[in-house]
Amino acid sequence: MNHPFRRMAALLLFAFASTGAAAAYPDHSITLVHGFGAGGNADSVARVIADAMGKKLGQTVVVDPRTGAGGTIASAYVSKAKPDGYTLVMLTGGHTASAAMRKELPYDPVASFSMISTVSRFPFVISVKADNPAKDLKQLLDQARAHPGTVTYTSVGVGSTQHLTGELLASKAGVSMVHVPYRGGGAPVQAVLSGDVNVMVDTPTVTAPQLQSGKLRALGVTSPQPWPLLPGVPTVGSVIPGFTVMSWLGIAGPADMPQAVVDTLNHTLKDVLADQEVQKRLHAMGSEAWYGSPGEMRDMIATTTKQWIEVVKAAKIPLQ
Structure with missing residues (x-):
């Protein structure tokens, strides 16, 4: 056989092998990394999605929390992983917040990842311990205004x-509040319930059980309209006109993943998020299913990062 035919045969063999490899994906378990503690929103949603993905793909999807630094440790880990589709990350709204808050990151928030799909969106809840003297958001802000620097609030990390x-x-209300960061999970709610911190700023996933038990009292929700999953809770915008914050969760992998693998995962998530049982479980956590194409997720992250950069500058928040 002469050289041109040998070369053609080799190319055909390579193409066949590549197609076969893509078609076989996945042939072993997948790891879904996230950067927050057990019991938090990212962890809870990741486990629902991982379980449903595993059933669709016929392989186990293992949830691997790598906590700290507002999710950047997990994101950095996955950004450097082999781009074969077996190491994925559950990104959160904190991914864009960190990009706005930090002087340097060990990855590019867009270019270092193969975006796959968003999975859910949700507002935040401003709440206090049930015995807090502030009965509504206005009273809390009046309290902070009268005693600057004495009202504390939780988060799942600096830059989250x-x-x-x-x-x-605090900026929009013209008050001073002290930020007390935790590593995520159930730590923020325990800090508020114990009286160590005054105010909780967190997701409905974390807040709702404590609201239902009567241990916490919701003062406001950051959605543009009252959130159906938190009936009776007024919007923050009803006290501070125009105030709206909606966050999200989405799945990505390292940059340069094969397109066939990205497509397989995106189509799987489309089916998962259309499943009524998955939607029901997400609703129970205070969020709604939100599917999107890889391009839509990429554009949303780029746009939201720019918006948070503007917020950080306007509020004069020091970069970390």
Whole structure:
């Protein structure tokens, strides 16, 4: 066989092998990394999505929390992983907040990742311990205004969306509140319930059980309209006109993942998020299913990062 035919045969063999490899994906378990503690919103949603993805793909999807630094540790880990589709990350709204808050990151918030799909969106809840003297948001802000620097609020880490939401709230209201960061999970709610911190800024996933038990009292929700999953809770915008913050969760992998693998995962998530049982479980956590294409997720992250950069500058929040 002469060289041209050998070369053609080799190319055909390579193409066949590549197609076969893509078609076989996944042939072993997948790891879904996130950067927050057990019991938090990212962890809870990741486990629902991982379980449903595993059933659709016929392989186990293992949730791997790598906590700290507002999710940047997990994101950095996945950004450097082999781009074969077996190491994924559950990004949160904190991904764009960190990009706005930090002087340097070990990755590019857009270019270092193969975006796959958003999975849910949700507002934040401003709440206090049930025995707090502030009966509504106006009273809390009046309290902070009368005693600057004495009202504290929680977040799941410096540079997290919860952190920026609290800073934005204080800035827009013209008050001073002290940020007390935690590593995520159930730590912020325990800090408020124990009386160590005054105000909780967190997701409905974390807040709702404590509201239902009567241990916490919700003062406001950051959605543009009253959130159906938190009936009776007024919007923050009803006290501070125009105030709105909506956050999200989405799945990505390292940059340069094969397009066939990205497509497989995106189509799987489309089916998962259309499943009524998954939607029901997400609703129970205070969020709604939100599917999107890789391009839509990429554009949303780029746009939201720019918006948070403007918020950080306007509120004069020091970069970390």
